Amino acid sequence: xxxxxxxxxxxxxxxxxxxxxxxxxxxxxxxxxxxxxxxxxxxxxxxxxxxxxxxxxxxxxxxxxxxxxxxxxxxxxxxxxxxxxxxxxxxxxxxxxxxxxxxxxxxxxxxxxxxxxxxxxxxxxxxxxxxxxxxxxxxxxxxxxxxxxxxxxxxxxxxxxxxxxxxxxxxxxxxxxxxxxxxxxxxxxxxxxxxxxxxxxxxxxxxxxxxxxxxxxxxxxxxxxxxxxxxxxxxxxxxxxxxxxxxxxxxxxxxxxxxxxxxxxxxxxxxxxxxxxxxxxxxxxxxxxxx
Amino acid sequence: xxxxxxxxxxxxxxxxxxxxxxxxxxxxxxxxxxxxxxxxxxxxxxxxxxxxxxxxxxxxxxxxxxxxxxxxxxxxxxxxxxxxxxxxxxxxxxxxxxxxxxxxxxxxxxxxxxxxxxxxxxxxxxxxxxxxxxxxxxxxxxxxxxxxxxxxxxxxxxxxxxxxxxxxxxxxxxxxxxxxxxxxxxxxxxxxxxxxxxxxxxxxxxxxxxxxxxxxxxxxxxxxxxxxxxxxxxxxxxxxxxxxxxxxxxxxxxxxxxxxxxxxxxxxxxxxxxxxxxxxxxxxxxxxxxxxxxxxxxxxxxxxxxxxxxxxxxxxxx
Numbered sequence: 001x002x003x004x005x006x007x008x009x010x011x012x013x014x015x016x017x018x019x020x021x022x023x024x025x026x027x028x029x030x031x032x033x034x035x036x037x038x039x040x041x042x043x044x045x046x047x048x049x050x051x052x053x054x055x056x057x058x059x060x061x062x063x064x065x066x067x068x069x070x071x072x073x074x075x076x077x078x079x080x081x082x083x084x085x086x087x088x089x090x091x092x093x094x095x096x097x098x099x100x101x102x103x104x105x106x107x108x109x110x111x112x113x114x115x116x117x118x119x120x121x122x123x124x125x126x127x128x129x130x131x132x133x134x135x136x137x138x139x140x141x142x143x144x145x146x147x148x149x150x151x152x153x154x155x156x157x158x159x160x161x162x163x164x165x166x167x168x169x170x171x172x173x174x175x176x177x178x179x180x181x182x183x184x185x186x187x188x189x190x191x192x193x194x195x196x197x198x199x200x201x202x203x204x205x206x207x208x209x210x211x212x213x214x215x216x217x218x219x220x221x222x223x224x225x226x227x228x229x230x231x232x233x234x235x236x237x238x239x240x241x242x243x244x245x246x247x248x249x250x251x252x253x254x255x256x257x258x259x260x261x262x263x264x265x266x267x268x269x270x271x272x273x274x275x276x277x278x279x280x281x282x283x284x285x286x287x288x289x290x291x
Numbered sequence: 292x293x294x295x296x297x298x299x300x301x302x303x304x305x306x307x308x309x310x311x312x313x314x315x316x317x318x319x320x321x322x323x324x325x326x327x328x329x330x331x332x333x334x335x336x337x338x339x340x341x342x343x344x345x346x347x348x349x350x351x352x353x354x355x356x357x358x359x360x361x362x363x364x365x366x367x368x369x370x371x372x373x374x375x376x377x378x379x380x381x382x383x384x385x386x387x388x389x390x391x392x393x394x395x396x397x398x399x400x401x402x403x404x405x406x407x408x409x410x411x412x413x414x415x416x417x418x419x420x421x422x423x424x425x426x427x428x429x430x431x432x433x434x435x436x437x438x439x440x441x442x443x444x445x446x447x448x449x450x451x452x453x454x455x456x457x458x459x460x461x462x463x464x465x466x467x468x469x470x471x472x473x474x475x476x477x478x479x480x481x482x483x484x485x486x487x488x489x490x491x492x493x494x495x496x497x498x499x500x501x502x503x504x505x506x507x508x509x510x511x512x513x514x515x516x517x518x519x520x521x522x523x524x525x526x527x528x529x530x531x532x533x534x535x536x537x538x539x540x541x542x543x544x545x546x547x548x549x550x551x552x553x554x555x556x557x558x559x560x561x562x563x564x565x566x567x568x569x570x571x572x573x574x575x576x577x578x579x580x581x582x583x584x585x586x587x588x589x590x591x592x593x594x595x596x597x598x599x600x601x602x603x604x605x606x607x608x609x
Contacts, residue, residue, distance in 0.1 A: 004501025005412055006517055008508055025414055029421065035482075036424040039439050042450065046442075057448045105337035114330030120338070127345045129596045133543040133565045134585040137572045138348035138355060146343060165340035196329050227433050227546050232573065243434045247550065250438065259442075262435040273430040277423060284487055285494040 040266070047071060047260030054256045067256070074260040077253060082238065083245040084268070090230075090241060091223040093157055094164035098219045099212070101165045106174035107200050111186060121175070124168040133228075139163065140232055159233040160223060170215050177211040178204060214283030217276050224269050352589075355582035372583035376571075382584070384559050385567040388473060389542055392563060395477040396541040401534060404485045408492035409518070422493065426486035433483065437550035440479040441466070444551075466552050469560040476561055480547040488533055495529040496522070528606045535599040539592055545569065564588055 011017045046054055047070055049063045074080065109117050143153040143163075153159040181204060189199045205212070223241075230241045237245065242265045250258055273280060359368040376382050411421050428436055443450045444465035452462035465475045503521045512520060523530070545565040548554055554566040564584065572581035 004504055005496075005499075006409070006504060006514060006522065007413055008505070021413075024410075025416060028410060028414070029417060032421055032424045036427050039436075039443070039482075040427070042443075043435070043439055055448055058453055059448055059450060101336035101340060104333040108330045108333035112326065112330035112333060114327045114334065117330070120334065123346065124337075124341060127341070127349070129593070129600065130349060131539065131543050131589060131592050133545060133568065134352060134589045135345070135348050137568065137578060137581045137585060138351040139344060140572070141351065141355070141578065142344065142348050147347065148343075162340050163344040165337055166345040171337065196333070221430065225432055227550075228569075243432050246438075247434050255442075258438070262438055266431050266435045269430045269432060270427070273427070277426075281422065281426065281490055284490055 043259055043266070044263050047074070047256060047263050049256050051254050051256055054259075070256050071260045071264065074253070074257040075264065077257060078246065078249050078261050080242070080245075080261060080264055083240060083242045084265075086239060086245075087224060087241040087243075088268075090157055090160040091220045093161045094223045095216055095219045097161045097165050098167060098170060099216065102167060102171050102215070103174060103205070103212070104200075106171050106178055107204060109171070110175045110178035111181075111199075111204070112196060121171075124166075124171055127166065127168050136228060136232070139229075143233060154233055155236045155239050160230065163229075164219065164223065167219070170218070173215060174208070174211060177208055181207055210279070213276070213279050217272065217280055218283065221269060221272065352582055352585060355578055356586045357579075357583075359577075359579040368579055372579040373587075376580050376584050376587070379580075381559065381562065381567055381570075385562050385564045388560065388562055389544070389564045391473055392477060392544055392561075393538060393541045395474060396480065396544075397534070397537060399477055400481045400485055400488070400541070401537055403481060404488040405492050405530070407485075407489050408496055409522070411489075411493055412496040422490065425489045428483050429486040431483070433546050434550065436483045437479060437547060440475075440482070441551055444475055467557055469557045472552060472556045472560040476544075476548050476551055476556075479551060480541075480544065483547070488537070491529065491533065492526070495526045499525045528602065532599065532602055532606070535595050535602070539595050539599070542588070542592060 007017075012021050045061075045063055048066045048068060049060070049070075050065060050067055053060060053064055108114060109121050114120075143159050145152060153162075185203055185207075186199055189203050194202065225243070226241070227243050227247075231244045231247070234240050234244065237248065240248070246258070246261050246265055249261075253261075356372055357368055357370075358365050359372060360366075407425060411418060411425075414421070442448075446452060446462060446464050446467065449465070451465065455462055463471055466472050499522065503525065504517055507517045507521050543565050544563050548556060548561040548563055548566060549569075552561045554569070555562040565588075568581045568584050568588075571577045571584060
């Protein structure tokens with residue numbers, strides 16, 4: 001906690017300072033609540049309105065009549081159970097692939113240090129320099145016909161899982177964390193006869209819980225929020241994610257159902273956020289530069 | 292595939308911790324071989340994925356840009372894809388719109404989070420709650436936030452026009468009007484995405500030593516001069532890194548206009564470069580032109596990426 005910021009504590013302690021501080025604080029709190037919670041509130045209550053009430057002007061802030069059945073209808077009509085299950089399946093599959101492959105790669109690059117290790121890390125980091133959207137077209141053509149194995153991955157979960165492994169940023173975060181684990185610990189494990197895999201499992205991973213948590217949350221949220229890639233690669237309505245499914249049904253269902261569906265689709269990531277907000281916010285600035 | 296995250300500035304190989312000086316020992320070669328085999332075994336999964344889904348597409352992007360498909364056969368096209376896109380009027384419109392979006396997003400998306408961070412940093416109460424609020428929209432699925440804004444912008448029953456009318460101002464057509472369409476998209480995009488930047492600025496502000504403000508105050512500097520002479524110089528590195536990131540990210544904007552206005556918008560007022568790439572590739576099946584346009588975007592952003600990499604390296608060596 002810093003002691004001193006832009007405005008001095010002495011100035012704030014004066015009656016005038018106190019008054020201004022509390023006025024500004026109240027104004028900002030009310031304004032922020034309106035700006036950031038307001039839309040969410042509007043989404044939830046619009047989902048509860050009847051179609052007539054939704055379309056009426058001026059809009060009502062508190063619904064005249066509450067129709068919780070809209071949520072059930074939206075759930076059934078848009079087959080949200082299926083869309084949510086698909087998204088969950090892709091998100092946790094991507095998480096599993098990233099945890100296995102990216103952790104192994106970061107461990108190897110940090111602690112086992114193979115020949116060409118630096119070149120490999122450099123090549124991985126190079127992918128961060130290429131604008132992601134530029135690669136969408138060649139990546140799409142690649143998953144249409146994956147070289148060597150000659151498989152078409154469209155509409156299969158692999159099309160989400162395997163590319164999610166190519167997250168150079170996560171590998172870099174993990175490697176930086178592993179770098180900070182003292183060499184002596186690993187040497188001690190080696191003297192006890194532990195293999196590299198055993199060392200990773202019994203020494204490195206237990207020490208890395210914080211960074212694994214951050215990487216996991218980011219991995220799940222990234223799949224949950226992605227739009228363009230799943231839209232291109234999962235055209236089958238039965239295989240779509242919540243984002244794409246709701247988007248493609250948006251024009252064909254009534255508006256109060258659509259808003260109910262949006263509220264349902266927002267719930268999982270909001271819950272993740274409220275539970276893990278501390279980890280998410282520290283992860284966001286993890287290892288970031290000092291200004 | 293997802294938009295670049297805010298924290299990509301860490302994209303820099305860390306300094307070597309200790310050098311692997313090979314000491315010639317009996318049996319050392321076999322040991323080194325074994326160690327390397329194990330190390331590469333751990334790498335194999337990630338290497339295969341990177342090869343197939345990152346490195347190969349990177350190479351393919353360059354090849355595609357100089358190829359075209361005629362009667363189902365892929366032939367060498369030389370520069371014709373590039374001349375084709377340069378002669379497409381949509382190309383220039385897309386670039387004008389994208390630059391307008393970037394400029395507007397810099398005014399809003401760069402200044403607003405910094406101002407919010409400055410204000411939040413002064414508060415001694417409720418900071419956790421306010422921080423939570425600012426970051427909340429970042430966690431929403433984009434479809435939810437964008438479709439919400441679509442309803443707010445609705446000229447008939449939309450909330451924004453109701454607010455305008457209640458203070459006696461005329462309602463706007465927002466997304467349907469060529470003059471306001473892009474601004475409307477930027478406002479929605481800023482609301483959705485600014486949480487990350489705000490938190491990063493807040494972290495940077497907290498690292499400023501309080502004595503500097505004290506000294507400035509003793510010298511008689513008012514609040515704005517303190518911001519100008521202390522806050523901004525002290526956060527200069529973060530500010531310039533975020534500026535570069537913001538430029539790189541906003542020039543690739545796709546989802547917001549795509550969902551709000553169907554991509555092109557009224558008379559193409561919100562057609563962006565990435566949407567044009569999307570159109571070439573997935574509407575017209577013209578992968579060559581899509582790749583050529585991607586290459587133009589890549590070349591333009593490479594300068595910003597290089598500046599970013601240099602700056603972040605210089606910053607972490609302090």
